Amino acid sequence: MPDVEESVPPKDPGDSEGRSCKPETSGPPHEDKSGPEDPPPFLSVTGLTETVNEVSKLSNKIGMNCDYYMEEKVLPPSSLEGKVKETVHNAFWDHLKEQLSATPPDFSCALELLKEIKEILLSLLLPRQNRLRTEIEEALDTDLLKQEAEHGALKVLYLSKYVLNMMALLCAPLRDEAVQKLENITDPVWLLRGIFQVLGLMKMDMVNYTIQSLQPHLQEHSIQYERAKFQELLNKQPSLLNHTTKWLTQAAADLTMSPPTCPDTSDSSSLAGPSPNEATNNSEPLSPTMVLCQGFLNLLLWDPENEEFPETLLMDRTRLQELKSQLHQLTIMASVLLVASSFSGSVLFGSPQFVDKLKRITKSLLEDFHSRPEEAILTVSEQVSQEIHQSLKNMGLVALSSDNTASLMGQLQNIAKKENCVHSVIDQRIRLFLKCCLVLGVQRSLLDLPGGLTLIEAELAELGQKFVNLTHHNQQVFGPYYTEILETLISPTQALETKVESV
Numbered sequence: 001m002p003d004v005e006e007s008v009p010p011k012d013p014g015d016s017e018g019r020s021c022k023p024e025t026s027g028p029p030h031e032d033k034s035g036p037e038d039p040p041p042f043l044s045v046t047g048l049t050e051t052v053n054e055v056s057k058l059s060n061k062i063g064m065n066c067d068y069y070m071e072e073k074v075l076p077p078s079s080l081e082g083k084v085k086e087t088v089h090n091a092f093w094d095h096l097k098e099q100l101s102a103t104p105p106d107f108s109c110a111l112e113l114l115k116e117i118k119e120i121l122l123s124l125l126l127p128r129q130n131r132l133r134t135e136i137e138e139a140l141d142t143d144l145l146k147q148e149a150e151h152g153a154l155k156v157l158y159l160s161k162y163v164l165n166m167m168a169l170l171c172a173p174l175r176d177e178a179v180q181k182l183e184n185i186t187d188p189v190w191l192l193r194g195i196f197q198v199l200g201l202m203k204m205d206m207v208n209y210t211i212q213s214l215q216p217h218l219q220e221h222s223i224q225y226e227r228a229k230f231q232e233l234l235n236k237q238p239s240l241l242n243h244t245t246k247w248l249t250q251a252a253a254d255l256t257m258s259p260p261t262c263p264d265t266s267d268s269s270s271l272a273g274p275s276p277n278e279a280t281n282n283s284e285p286l287s288p289t290m291v292l293c294q295g296f297l298n299l300l301l302w303d304p305e306n307e308e309f310p311e312t313l314l315m316d317r318t319r320l321q322e323l324k325s326q327l328h329q330l331t332i333m334a335s336v337l338l339v340a341s342s343f344s345g346s347v348l349f350g351s352p353q354f355v356d357k358l359k360r361i362t363k364s365l366l367e368d369f370h371s372r373p374e375e376a377i378l379t380v381s382e383q384v385s386q387e388i389h390q391s392l393k394n395m396g397l398v399a400l401s402s403d404n405t406a407s408l409m410g411q412l413q414n415i416a417k418k419e420n421c422v423h424s425v426i427d428q429r430i431r432l433f434l435k436c437c438l439v440l441g442v443q444r445s446l447l448d449l450p451g452g453l454t455l456i457e458a459e460l461a462e463l464g465q466k467f468v469n470l471t472h473h474n475q476q477v478f479g480p481y482y483t484e485i486l487e488t489l490i491s492p493t494q495a496l497e498t499k500v501e502s503v
Helices: 041-046 050-064 080-101 108-123 130-139 142-150 156-170 173-182 188-213 215-236 238-256 276-281 288-299 311-349 352-368 373-394 402-414 421-440 442-446 454-487
Strands: none
Touching (some): 080 108, 108 130, 173 188, 215 238, 238 288, 238 454, 288 454, 311 402, 311 421, 352 373, 352 454, 373 402
């Protein structure tokens, strides 16, 4: 039976530091399967502790994501860490089995485990559940259990069954099946091992329940906490906003060089960029909100080699990079679908199942795009062409000729090039959609999608919501700093409306 990794308060039954009678675990749980985030450089410069940085990042995650949850960290069994963990766990449970099988039995490890189980059960109780608290305290009284062990009368299996009954009472509905499976185990060692596994999941459930219950308070605290920590850094390093100022200055300059495109323009001509005359004659007054929106959009084009990243967004840099990758993947996917539809007609693309299948194929094959772009797009073109050809035949329609197949594959392979017309237009339209999301909200922006994007509506909604959540939280935290900077970038007449509002 596999063990879980646990490190959620109040106490970890798998923590074995300094004690030989507890199963070991490794590492804390993590959220959303994102990669590790490097500490912001300015934190290192100021010499602040790593603990403060980690707390700030956790606060940022909870505040930004209303659906935030924590989950156990599952190590791949084939990994070195996974193999070491499994070996240590097996050694511990084998040791427990030897102790219980000895004559007379040695209950030292069993007592420690029962003590841990008691503390976990108590941690799962709500404040008002006083009767259950008293019952658990009495049933698993440490002094009483020690006396029973000293007289060789400790009933490990009986106590484990009691624990199971209590777990069935306290667990969330989704854990009922796991608890029921344990009821059929008669070996005390395997039963205790299974109990620790399910208790680990129950602890995580309680943590997530608590987070969800306190979400509004945590969000407000997150905003105040992050702002206060940043102000501490700013007091020690007055130049801390230099890159942020430069970032917003560039965003304002970009707006003066391009005509407004949101929210209602969706044709490709509006996305091709301004002519020189349009650029020089664009006297549209700068809006603080639009400057900030343009700044956020520019981050999705950020050169990884550029170290002058806005200080106020360093905590979000990894997430922004992930959004950038997702945007690029959607650009290629939408481009593939657009080109494919021109060769397969409305019959095939009128089938949601066929479109979903092409999307799954494209998404799967694009996972290696960054490391092997040419090979990945070649495989996409081959698979998509083959799927269209076979589907047409299956429906009794005219299959693609060899010339059409070659043309389709050629156009699909060219999609990966940024200068490709289809790629360029789709990329600009997705960015326009994201801009509208910041101004109007995701749902309103979905009502009038630009051409070529309707087939990826669900994926766009997900991307747009992530982008809005990130920028909204960032504005709530750093709005006062942005307001002060923007007041220096726009005319005094406009300064009356420079207070940054959350989009």
